Every structure is written in C-alpha cells, then in structure tokens.
C-alpha cells in the first residue's frame with residue numbers, strides 16, 4: 001500500500017524525501033539526486049554541460065594554452081601543481097625564455113634550473129623536471145612520448161599529469177584527476193571520505209573514466225579544471241554560476257562546506273634549526289644542500305648542530321676569525337609534514353680563503369635574485385642585507401612548501 005502511495009508522489013516530493021545517506025548512495029551508483037527527480041547521469045550529459053560552460057566562461061588565453069607542444073604543456077602542468085595561475089605565470093615565461101626547448105633544459109646544469117625555480121616551492125618538481133628532460137633525450141631520442149602510460153613513467157609525472165599532456169597534445173582519450181577535478185566530483189556526486197585516501201581516489205578515477213566523453217577530451221579536461229578554479233572554489237563556491245547547480249549533491253544537501261572531506265587531522269611535529277648567517281662585508285657564506293631531503297640542491301645557510309657553540313663551531317669549520325655574534329628574529333616555517341622553528345644567528349667573520357669546502361662559497365648579498373634559495377633563507381638574507389644597509393629589491397617570501 002505504502003509503495004503504491006510512494007509511486008503516486010510527484011517526482012519533486014520523492015527526490016526531496018531522500019535522506020542524505022540515500023542521496024550519497026545514489027551518487028555512488030552514478031545516480032545524481034536533483035531537486036525534481038533522481039537522474040541517471042549520462043557521462044555525455046555531464047561533459048556536455050561542462051564543455052558548454054567552458055565555451056562562455058572558461059579560460060582561453062593562459063600562456064600555456066593554444067599550443068600542442070608537450071614540453072610547454074608539461075612545464076605548465078608541473079608548475080601549476082599546488083600553485084596558483086597568477087604565481088606560476090611569470091615563472092613559466094622566465095623558464096621558457098631561458099630554456100625554450102626541452103633539449104635546452106636537459107643540457108642545462110641543475111643549479112640553473114633550481115635558480116629559476118627559486119621561490120616557487122616544492123623543489124622536487126624542478127629536480128624531476130630536469131631528470132625527465134634527460135630521460136626524454138636519452139631514452140626517447142628527444143621526442144616526448146605520446147602514450148600516457150609511457151609519459152607516466154617519467155620522473156615527477158603522475159597519472160593525471162600524463163593524461164593531461166596526452167589529451168592536450170596528442171588527442172588521447174584520458175581522464176584527469178587533479179585537485180580541482182576531485183573537488184568538483186566529490187561535491188557533484190556527494191562522495192564521502194578524504195579524496196587523498198586510496199579507496200576514495202580509486203572510486204574517483206573510475207567515475208572520471210565513466211564521465212570522459214568520446215570527443216572533445218581536451219576541452220572537457222580544461223573545463224573541469226576551470227570549473228574547479230573559477231566556480232567550485234575550495235571556499236565559497238559560486239554555485240549560482242555553475243552548470244551543475246541543479247544536479248549537484250553537495251548543493252542540494254547544503255554540504256558544500258563539508259565536501260570534499262578534509263585530510264584526517266594529525267599532529268604536525270615542530271622541529272628547530274639554528275642557521276648561521278656568516279657575514280664578511282657584503283658577502284654571506286652559502287652551502288649547496290644535498291640532493292635529497294628538504295631544500296635538496298638549493299643554496300642554504302650552514303646549520304649549527306644542536307648544543308654547539310656558534311663561535312667555536314664557525315671557527316673550527318670555516319677557519320675564520322669571529323668578530324661578533326648576534327641573534328636575528330626567529331620565525332616558524334611550515335612544511336607539508338612538519339613545522340620548523342628557525343633561529344638565525346648573525347656571525348661577522350674574517351674568513352680564511354683556503355678553508356672552503358666543496359659546495360661552499362661566498363655570495364654577494366647584492367646578487368640574491370639570481371640565487372637558488374629556499375624562501376626562508378631568502379627572507380633571512382633580505383633582513384641581513386637591510387640591516388647591513390645593502391640596497392636591493394627582492395621578492396617577498398611566499399612560503400610555498402619550501
């Protein structure tokens with residue numbers, strides 16, 4: 001009897017009566033709950049809406065668009081990971097000016113690549129970019145591979161980036177799943193769980209494959225990225241301007257602030273480091289960091305071992321005469337897995353020139369713009385330069401995972 005009554009309900013009513021759990025379950029089956037009726041969503045309809053929206057509202061003139069050159073598309077994809085378009089643009093243009101072709105990048109010393117990347121953060125990206133350029137030259141005769149599964153084997157390139165390059169440059173039929181796309185899918189389909197977890201990511205990949213249209217794959221992939229960046233923003237999504245507003249589970253259930261679910265909370269440990277700013281006139285002593293680990297391959301300040309006396313340690317390790325030691329302002333820098341409390345110590349010295357170790361050199365505070373420095377070290381040196389009255393104009397520390 002109840003069933004017959006339910007059947008007689010208007011579609012709008014039946015849709016509205018579904019609980020949040022039912023709606024989420026429907027979404028998992030590929031059924032979207034809409035205000036008027038449950039709609040079995042056809043991949044083509046989803047992509048058609050996005051493609052139409054992109055035509056009028058998407059981004060069409062970014063410096064890495066309107067090209068099918070895989071080197072340029074690859075470079076932009078890597079730079080855009082965890083980084084905003086406005087930040088990436090000047091770096092992208094400078095990089096291409098210095099390394100116009102993949103072969104130029106492969107032939108350059110890694111230090112030059114790191115210097116151009118300085119300030120952009122997540123430096124493993126730059127090291128991998130350089131290594132991948134070498135691989136393309138050595139194993140693919142300088143020609144960028146076309147097959148997404150082969151592209152994904154290059155250093156620093158994951159499945160989504162490989163698919164993106166193959167779609168934009170070689171017309172492949174390959175879905176993407178970057179942060180923006182994950183956010184749109186989690187909200188539109190009401191997908192629970194942290195999207196970075198293996199199980200949720202697997203589910204998102206299979207949904208992305210299902211939704212991938214047979215034609216216009218490049219426009220569709222660009223549309224998803226643009227929708228995530230321009231309408232379905234992390235905070236305050238502009239649902240009224242979204243082509244999915246009438247079928248989006250997060251919108252219809254009032255859960256845009258809850259989806260996608262945040263990374264489960266974990267305590268971030270706090271570590272401490274004392275960095276020595278060894279100054280001689282307008283020059284500072286820098287060391288090249290080992291290739292692996294934080295700030296790998298970048299120029300940095302010597303770190304004072306815990307419990308060591310700065311004066312004694314500097315004298316012993318750099319064979320210099322210490323004139324004065326004074327503390328500089330401390331600060332906390334946040335990495336993805338820990339926080340670092342940094343205490344810089346300014347040490348005025350009279351150096352002994354024959355005492356330099358490999359990888360150490362005196363660097364003019366006037367020439368910092370050209371140095372491959374992590375942002376916190378740049379910040380310390382800017383302060384040192386202004387205290388010393390050395391005039392130069394440096395960029396601000398943008399604290400991007402450096």
Ligand code: SF4
Nearest residue numbers: 232237239242245248
């Ligand atoms: S309707 Fe809102 S929450 Fe849903 S996909 Fe569009 S912008 Fe995102």
